[in-house]
Amino acid sequence: MVRGFAVAALCGGFMRGCASGGGNDSGAESAAKDTLELRPEAGLLTALPPRVGLSLKNNSPYVTNRLIREALAPYPRDLDIVTKIGARRGEDGAWLPAFSPQELTQAVHDNLRNLGLEVLDVVNLRLMFSPHGPAEDSVEAPLTVLAGLQQKGLVRHIGLSNVTPTQIAEVRRIAPIVCVQNHYNLVHRADDALIDSLARDGIAYVPFFPLGGFTPLQSSTLSGVAARLGATPMQVALAWLLRRSPNIFLIPGTSAAGPGKDAEAWGLRRNLPVHLAEDRLVPDLAGWRRERWNDEQGAVVTLAPDWACEVLSEETELWDRGHKMLAYGLGRVGHVWLVHPGMRTLEVYLFEGYFWSLLDVWEEQGSVKAAPFEVLAWDLSALWAG
Numbered sequence: 308m309v310r311g312f313a314v315a316a317l318c319g320g321f322m323r324g325c326a327s328g329g330g331n332d333s334g335a336e337s338a339a340k341d342t343l344e345l346r347p348e349a350g351l352l353t354a355l356p357p358r359v360g361l362s363l364k365n366n367s368p369y370v371t372n373r374l375i376r377e378a379l380a381p382y383p384r385d386l387d388i389v390t391k392i393g394a395r396r397g398e399d400g401a402w403l404p405a406f407s408p409q410e411l412t413q414a415v416h417d418n419l420r421n422l423g424l425e426v427l428d429v430v431n432l433r434l435m436f437s438p439h440g441p442a443e444d445s446v447e448a449p450l451t452v453l454a455g456l457q458q459k460g461l462v463r464h465i466g467l468s469n470v471t472p473t474q475i476a477e478v479r480r481i482a483p484i485v486c487v488q489n490h491y492n493l494v495h496r497a498d499d500a501l502i503d504s505l506a507r508d509g510i511a512y513v514p515f516f517p518l519g520g521f522t523p524l525q526s527s528t529l530s531g532v533a534a535r536l537g538a539t540p541m542q543v544a545l546a547w548l549l550r551r552s553p554n555i556f557l558i559p560g561t562s563a564a565g566p567g568k569d570a571e572a573w574g575l576r577r578n579l580p581v582h583l584a585e586d587r588l589v590p591d592l593a594g595w596r597r598e599r600w601n602d603e604q605g606a607v608v609t610l611a612p613d614w615a616c617e618v619l620s621e622e623t624e625l626w627d628r629g630h631k632m633l634a635y636g637l638g639r640v641g642h643v644w645l646v647h648p649g650m651r652t653l654e655v656y657l658f659e660g661y662f663w664s665l666l667d668v669w670e671e672q673g674s675v676k677a678a679p680f681e682v683l684a685w686d687l688s689a690l691w692a693g
Contacts, residue, residue, distance in 0.1 A: 372421035380423055389486070389513075390418045391468060393433035393449065404435035406449040415456050430456075431466035431488055434474065440490065441471045446478055454482040468515075472501050486511040486556070492519060493529065493544050506554040513556045517548055573597060573614075582609045583638030588631060592616040611638040614679055619647045632656075636663060642679045651691055653677065 375388065382388070392414035395405040405414070411432075418427055432453055436442040456462050466486035467478060478484060487505060491498050491514035502512045518541050526540070533540045548555050575594040580587055593612035615635055617627040627645065635643055636658050643663070645654040653669045655677045669675050672688035 372418060376421065376423050387428040388422060388424070389429040389431060389466065390422075390427055391431040391433050391488075392418070392453075393431075393468075394435050402435065406432075406435070406452075408452045411449060411452045412456065415453075415461055419461065426460060427462050429464045429466050429485060430462045431468045431486065433468040434470055441469050441474075443471055443473060446470075446474050447481065450478050450481045457482065466511075466513075472504070475501075475505075484510060486513055488513040488515055490514070490516050491548075492517050493547055494519075494526070502552050502555065506552050510554065511556050512552065512554050513558055514548060515558070517557055518544055579608065581612060583611055583634050583640075586634040586638075588634055590615040590631075591618045611640055613640065614642045614644070615640055616644040616646060619645055619649075621649070632663060636661075644677065646690065648691065651687075653687060653690070 372390075379386065392411055393404070393406050394402050395410070397403045405411070415427065415430065418430075419425065430453065432446075432449060434441065434444075434446060434449075436444040450465075453462065453465055457465060464485040465478075465482055466484055466488065467475060468488040470478075470487060470489065475484070475487065487501070487510060489498050489501075489512070491502070491512070495516070498512070505512050529540045529543060533543045536543065538546075545557055548557060573594045573596060575592060577592050578589055579593060580589050581593060590612065592615070594614040595610065596613050599610065599613065615631075617623075617631060619627055624647075632643065639658065641658055643656045643658075645656070646652075647654075651671050653667075653675065655666045655668075656663045657666050657678065658664075666678055669677070669687050671691075672686060674684050675687045676684050
């Protein structure tokens with residue numbers, strides 16, 4: 308136990324295979340609910356290792372919190388829910404700072420309302436002084452706001468994310484903290500000394516990208532050790548983290564399990580401008596297989612997505628079916644979904660050679676397994692709800 312903060316924490320990290328941000332995420336939501344169905348009576352929640360949690364991320368906090376509430380409420384007494392505030396998505400999908408007093412206060416109240424709680428167990432403040440990682444600057448102003456919300460009884464414990472040792476020291480002069488969440492894994496070890504220092508003070512360390520993020524860990528040594536143990540490289544990497552220090556809590560990103568195999572990990576972005584040949588398009592939703600996606604992509608990417616989804620309307624249907632489909636074909640986008648809310652249909656296309664092939668059309672309701680996410684089964688009627 309670290310600072311009494313603890314077992315089986317449900318933290319905000321990455322959900323793989325789930326749509327990122329406010330679009331029609333219903334299929335991924337269904338899969339996420341399956342992952343979150345950890346009921347005490349089934350013996351699953353209590354079977355989690357004591358320093359392993361579940362991580363979910365959808366760029367809309369309302370979606371994530373609704374999933375948690377629907378799947379886990381009434382909450383078990385030994386479950387801590389860790390939320391994260393301090394950042395928001397811009398129109399281009401980029402992360403932007405959100406640390407004004409109004410933004411921080413609103414974020415806490417939104418989390419309370421959507422989770423159905425009177426007090427948040429732990430709130431991590433994510434610092435956003437640089438898009439490339441921790442960067443030095445004073446955190447007194449946002450921390451004072453969060454400490455004030457704690458004094459009002461809305462927040463039980465405070466944590467930090469994307470921080471430097473200097474900032475941690477500054478924060479601890481204002482309020483105690485229970486956890487730090489930074490980028491750390493078997494090969495990215497800049498926080499080695501920080502982890503040891505936090506362990507001496509009884510403060511939890513929660514590594515994000517414990518398996519490498521969108522660029523999974525790859526090492527011949529790691530693979531060799533895994534082969535000798537009869538395990539996967541990812542299992543060994545997680546075991547190494549747990550052995551690294553007693554204050555490390557794991558929140559490996561969740562994947563939705565399909566029949567006989569895991570769903571592939573994807574990076575999905577909503578309304579992100581994409582350059583394809585001479586065209587600059589803005590797909591409603593686009594996805595890249597994890598092995599192709601680079602976290603350092605800018606506000607406009609030149610890497611053709613593996614999948615795109617367009618939501619048709621009376622104003623956009625001709626453009627989406629004509630110009631955009633042609634551009635996606637020329638760009639060798641593998642699959643395209645066309646969602647028509649008015650007709651309540653989902654059309655799934657595959658690009659083969661020089662032509663688009665219509666694979667499936669679903670109407671109104673019923674179970675859907677649509678390429679390239681066919682390992683996920685979800686109910687089409689969820690798209691039209693509300």
